[in-house]
Amino acid sequence: MDKILKSISYIFHPLFMPILGVIFYFYKSPRFIPEEIMKAKLVSLFILTIILPILLYFLLKTLGKVKSIYLKTTNERIIPLILNCFVIIIVLQRIITPSQIIELYFFFVGILISTMACLMLAFFKFKASIHMISVSGLFMFLAILSIHFSINMNSTLALMAIITGAVATSRLHLKAHTYKELIMGMFIGIIPQLILVPYWL
Incomplete structure (x- = not known):
C-alpha cells in the first residue's frame, strides 16, 4: 500500500496536469483543429511545462537553492514557483x-x-498542496468543459474524482501535507477556474 500511494504522487505529479488538460480538450472538443496544430502545441507544451521545469530543478539543486524534488519547505518553493509563473506566461x-x-x-x-x-x-x-492545486484545477476545468460543449463526461469526471481523492490520500499518507494544506490547495485550484468561467463559457 505504501508503494501504491507513493506512486500516485509521482503519476499525478503537478507537472503533468496542464498538458493532460490540453490532451483532454483536444480529445473531447467538437471543434475542428488540424492535427498538425495539435501536435505542434502538445510538443511545445511538453518542452515548456515538463522538460524545462525539470532542467530548472536540477539547476536549482546544483546551486543549492532546493534540496529535493518534494520542496519540503516554503523557502524552497519560492524560486521554483516564480520560475513556473514565467513559464506559464510564455x-x-x-x-x-x-x-x-x-x-x-x-x-x-x-x-x-x-x-x-x-x-x-x-x-x-x-x-x-501543489498536487491538490493541479488535480482539482484540472477536475474543475473538465467539469466546465462538459457544460460548455454539452457533452457527457460523467465517466471522466468520476475518474477525476477518484484520482483527486487518491492524491489527497497519498499526500496525507506520506505526511507531505496536513488537512489544512490539502483543503487550501483544493480551493486554490478550483476557485480561479470558476472565476474565469464568464470570460469563455
Whole structure:
C-alpha cells in the first residue's frame, strides 16, 4: 500500500496536469483543429511545462537553492514557483493565445493565478498542496468543459474524482501535507477556474 500511494504522487505529479488538460480538450472538443496544430502545441507544451521545469530543478539543486524534488519547505518553493509563473506566461504569449483556443487560454490563466496564490502563501510560510492545486484545477476545468460543449463526461469526471481523492490520500499518507494544506490547495485550484468561467463559457 505504501508503494501504491507513493506512486500516485509521482503519476499525478503537478507537472503533468496542464498538458493532460490540453490532451483532454483536444480529445473531447467538437471543434475542428488540424492535427498538425495539435501536435505542434502538445510538443511545445511538453518542452515548456515538463522538460524545462525539470532542467530548472536540477539547476536549482546544483546551486543549492532546493534540496529535493518534494520542496519540503516554503523557502524552497519560492524560486521554483516564480520560475513556473514565467513559464506559464510564455505559454500564454506564444503557445495558447485567446485568438486561437480561448478555453485553453483561460485554463492556463487559471493555472497562473493558482501558482501566484501558492507563491504568496509560501511568502507567508504556508505550504499549500501543489498536487491538490493541479488535480482539482484540472477536475474543475473538465467539469466546465462538459457544460460548455454539452457533452457527457460523467465517466471522466468520476475518474477525476477518484484520482483527486487518491492524491489527497497519498499526500496525507506520506505526511507531505496536513488537512489544512490539502483543503487550501483544493480551493486554490478550483476557485480561479470558476472565476474565469464568464470570460469563455
